[in-house]
Amino acid sequence: MRDTWxxxxxIAKRELRAYFATPLALVFLTVFVxxxxxxxxxxxxxxxxxxxxxxPFFAYHPWLYLLLxxxxxxxxxxxxxxxxxxxxLMTLPITPVEAILGKFLxxxxxxxLALILTFPMWITVNVxxxxxxGVILTSYLGSFLMAGAFLAIGSFVSTLTKNQVIAFIIAxxxxxxxxxxxxxxxxxxxxxxxPEVFSTAVASLSFLAHFQRITRGVLELPTLIFFxxxxxxxxxxxxxxxxQKKAQ
Amino acid sequence: xxxxxxxxxxxxxxxxxxAVDGISLRVPKGEVLGFLGPNGxxxxxxxxxxxxxxxxxxxxxxICGVDVFEDPKKAKSLFGYVPEGAPSYGEMTPRSxxxxxxEVRGFRGADIAERVAASVDRAGLEPVLDQxxxxxxxxxxxxxxxxxxxxxxxxxxxxxxxxxxxxxxxxHHVRQLISEMASEKAIxxxxxxxxxxxxxxxxxxxxxxxxxxxxxxxxDLMQRMHYHGAVSLRVVADRADAAIRALSGASNVVxxxxxxxxxxxxxxxxxxxxxxxxxxxVAALLRAQNIPVDELYVERGRLDDxxxxxxxxxDGGADA
Numbered sequence: 001m002r003d004t005w006x007x008x009x010x011i012a013k014r015e016l017r018a019y020f021a022t023p024l025a026l027v028f029l030t031v032f033v034x035x036x037x038x039x040x041x042x043x044x045x046x047x048x049x050x051x052x053x054x055x056p057f058f059a060y061h062p063w064l065y066l067l068l069x070x071x072x073x074x075x076x077x078x079x080x081x082x083x084x085x086x087x088x089l090m091t092l093p094i095t096p097v098e099a100i101l102g103k104f105l106x107x108x109x110x111x112x113l114a115l116i117l118t119f120p121m122w123i124t125v126n127v128x129x130x131x132x133x134g135v136i137l138t139s140y141l142g143s144f145l146m147a148g149a150f151l152a153i154g155s156f157v158s159t160l161t162k163n164q165v166i167a168f169i170i171a172x173x174x175x176x177x178x179x180x181x182x183x184x185x186x187x188x189x190x191x192x193x194x195p196e197v198f199s200t201a202v203a204s205l206s207f208l209a210h211f212q213r214i215t216r217g218v219l220e221l222p223t224l225i226f227f228x229x230x231x232x233x234x235x236x237x238x239x240x241x242x243x244q245k246k247a248q
Numbered sequence: 249x250x251x252x253x254x255x256x257x258x259x260x261x262x263x264x265x266x267a268v269d270g271i272s273l274r275v276p277k278g279e280v281l282g283f284l285g286p287n288g289x290x291x292x293x294x295x296x297x298x299x300x301x302x303x304x305x306x307x308x309x310x311i312c313g314v315d316v317f318e319d320p321k322k323a324k325s326l327f328g329y330v331p332e333g334a335p336s337y338g339e340m341t342p343r344s345x346x347x348x349x350x351e352v353r354g355f356r357g358a359d360i361a362e363r364v365a366a367s368v369d370r371a372g373l374e375p376v377l378d379q380x381x382x383x384x385x386x387x388x389x390x391x392x393x394x395x396x397x398x399x400x401x402x403x404x405x406x407x408x409x410x411x412x413x414x415x416x417x418x419x420h421h422v423r424q425l426i427s428e429m430a431s432e433k434a435i436x437x438x439x440x441x442x443x444x445x446x447x448x449x450x451x452x453x454x455x456x457x458x459x460x461x462x463x464x465x466x467x468d469l470m471q472r473m474h475y476h477g478a479v480s481l482r483v484v485a486d487r488a489d490a491a492i493r494a495l496s497g498a499s500n501v502v503x504x505x506x507x508x509x510x511x512x513x514x515x516x517x518x519x520x521x522x523x524x525x526x527x528x529x530v531a532a533l534l535r536a537q538n539i540p541v542d543e544l545y546v547e548r549g550r551l552d553d554x555x556x557x558x559x560x561x562x563d564g565g566a567d568a
Contacts, residue, residue: 007352014337014348021339021380084335088396091299091331092352093324247302 004098011094011102012109019110028071032114035064040121052129057121058139058215062179062208065150070171072110073154074164076103077242082162086246100238104155111147115140135217142214145227146207150175152234159241175207182206251276252404252434257307258297260290260458267293269458270307275434277403280426282449282466283438286559290458291438292332295408298436299329311404325353327404334393334410338382342373342392345381346399353400363399370425371395387418394422398429405435411444423448442555445469456559469554479518479530480507482543488514494537495530513542 019025036057040046044056080086089099125131157171158164180186182203190199203209210223253275260268268290275281283291296302298309300316300323309316314323336345346367350360368374371391376384381392390410397405410426411419426435426448439445445452446466454462454469462469483491488506491514495504500521507515518530527546534541 010348010351014340017344018337018339083338084331084333085337087296087301087331088329088335091301091324091329092349093321093354094352095321247296 004095004101007094007098008102008105011099012106015103015106016109019106025110028068029114029117032064032068033117036060036118037121039064052125052131054121054125054131054136054139055215057118058143058211061143062146062211065147066172066175066179068114069111069147069150070154070157070168070175072107073151073171074158074167076107076155077158077238078162078164078167081159081245081248082164090246096239096242100155100235100242104151104235104238107151107155108144108148111151112144115144115147132217135215138217138219139215142211142219142223142227145214145224146211149178149207149227149230149234152231152238153178156234156237156241159238159245178205179207182209252312253281253298253310253406253436254313255294255298255307255309258294258304258309259306260293260297260302260304266458268297268304271455271458271460272307273453273460275404275436277434278431279451280430280435280437280449282445282452283436283455284440284442284445284452284555285438285455286440289455289559291455292408293458294455295329295406295436295438299327299406300324301331325400326402327406328397328400328402329405330393330397330407330410332408333412334390336381336389336392336396339380341378341380342368342384342388342395343377345392346395349396349399355400366401367395367399370398372421387414390414390418390422394425403433405429405433407435407437409438409440411439411441419444454555454558462554462558469558477520478547479520479527480543480545480547481516481518481530481534481541482513483516483534483539483541485509485512485514487539488516490537491516491534491539494533494539498530498533500529517547 039060040054040057044059046056049056077086080089090096122136125136126133153174154167154171157174158167160170161167183206187199187203190202204226210226213220213223251274253273255271255273258268258271259266271290271294273281283294285291293302297304297307298311298316300309300320303317311323311326314326316323337348340348343364346364347360350363353363355363368377371394373388373391373395376388381389384392390413394407394410397407405426407426411422414422423444426437429435430448430450437444437449449466451463451465452469453460481491492504492506495501495516495518498518502519502521505517505519507517509515527544531541531544
């Protein structure tokens with residue numbers, strides 16, 4: 001087990017260095033921070049609400065992740081397959097689980113960094129008023145967990161194709177379905193022609209519903225289990241898919 | 249001799265196509281085995297199975313006695329592999345890339361720099377050590393792939409077309425490197441360049457349509473050539489008839505072929521009854537008739553011809 005984490009860490013370090021080898025990483029971080037800011041202030045009406053909380057800030061995270069997380073995830077495996085480095089990686093003394101974990105953790109840490117860089121938001125709200133910092137912390141944690149779940153989906157999709165653009169689009173689509181599944185729009189349609197159990201099951205898979213519970217300051221075990229099992233499930237799917245697809 | 253690489257009955261299908269159809273081989277220490285074969289013959293697929301990248305439908309492979317599919321991590325630590333095209337992470341520099349490989353290979357601390365320095369030295373990478381790999385020439389990229397494979401000084405080396413696309417100097421350098429390491433390792437290289445087999449391989453296997461169709465030293469393979477041991481000679485065109493008559497009369501000549509007529513000369517080829525015929529004998533025969541010979545040599549058989557003959561039987565048969 002120790003070996004697994006050691007090896008995953010070596011892979012993750014290489015991945016992170018690769019992110020910053022090109023200006024793309026900085027572009028991504030800038031876009032993320034700028035967009036969260038713009039959405040909070042202009043669309044979310046941060047000042048107009050007259051409340052010292054970061055609710056309008058976190059409310060847009062699922063929608064931002066919908067586009068930005070697949071952008072990070074798309075290259076994870078598609079690029080390795082396209083350039084043939086996967087053959088190198090998989091013939092080194094590394095297990096697929098170590099490689100998949102290492103790459104996933106690097107991407108997750110990268111998104112974590114993007115989240116941390118939004119700290120001016122937290123400072124702003126603390127200067128302006130007296131917010132519940134406990135709720136803000138749980139929200140950050142929840143946002144990070146949700147990003148991990150999106151990322152695990154993206155990691156799986158990235159193994160399916162050598163084309164990063166296709167990986168991006170499909171991953172965005174799947175993430176979109178998981179986000180939307182709890183909304184009335186989807187639920188009403190489902191209820192019209194499926195049994196109650198089914199529509200409830202679909203609703204319980206909604207990232208949005210789980211995330212909204214967190215942003216209200218409620219960090220419950222089921223929510224934690226939900227996001228973690230999402231991550232484990234999709235990473236497991238990645239392991240299976242890599243085994244099948246690596247040589248094609 | 250210790251067998252370091254062993255494959256038994258490897259088989260792989262891609263849909264309807266049998267890419268590899270029962271390949272078995274053993275490579276002892278000190279041997280450089282050349283994998284020959286036309287494109288699509290199954291060379292790369294066989295290598296991918298021996299290195300554990302691809303799961304075979306049937307059969308097994310082991311490195312130094314460790315089964316590649318039962319204990320992949322251990323087996324993978326015992327060989328170095330240069331996949332086709334020598335892929336590496338383009339956004340890294342050779343130094344950072346090789347350091348990463350060293351770390352994955354289990355080296356820590358000062359050992360990393362030491363290992364990297366040694367393999368950089370061997371592969372001749374010093375001039376580009378801190379340049380981004382994507383910006384390197386094909387020759388240097390190939391050397392990065394090579395440096396990566398020899399970094400941990402493995403007992404087994406497997407290289408898929410290590411000299412493909414290199415210029416003659418670079419090819420020479422890579423071959424020299426392989427020859428230097430040959431005595432202490434078991435090496436497999438695949439190639440479709442036949443001179444390479446003569447230059448570096450102590451044994452060659454010819455693969456066609458997923459099966460081994462020939463196995464032996466470069467010399468053995470050339471023995472299989474139809475013209476092996478024939479004597480080719482060049483005489484002035486107007487004495488050609490006389491020469492043909494003289495040679496056809498000789499006891500150990502089966503027949504005489506005319507090969508071509510460049511610049512007022514005639515190229516002839518005398519096919520011997522036994523496999524070997526002394527060039528001196530032919531020369532003496534012609535001198536007795538006062539026929540001047542411009543050029544005379546014994547055909548060793550070119551590997552190119554052997555290759556064609558083995559991998560395209562219909563074509564080769566018509567030629568002979």
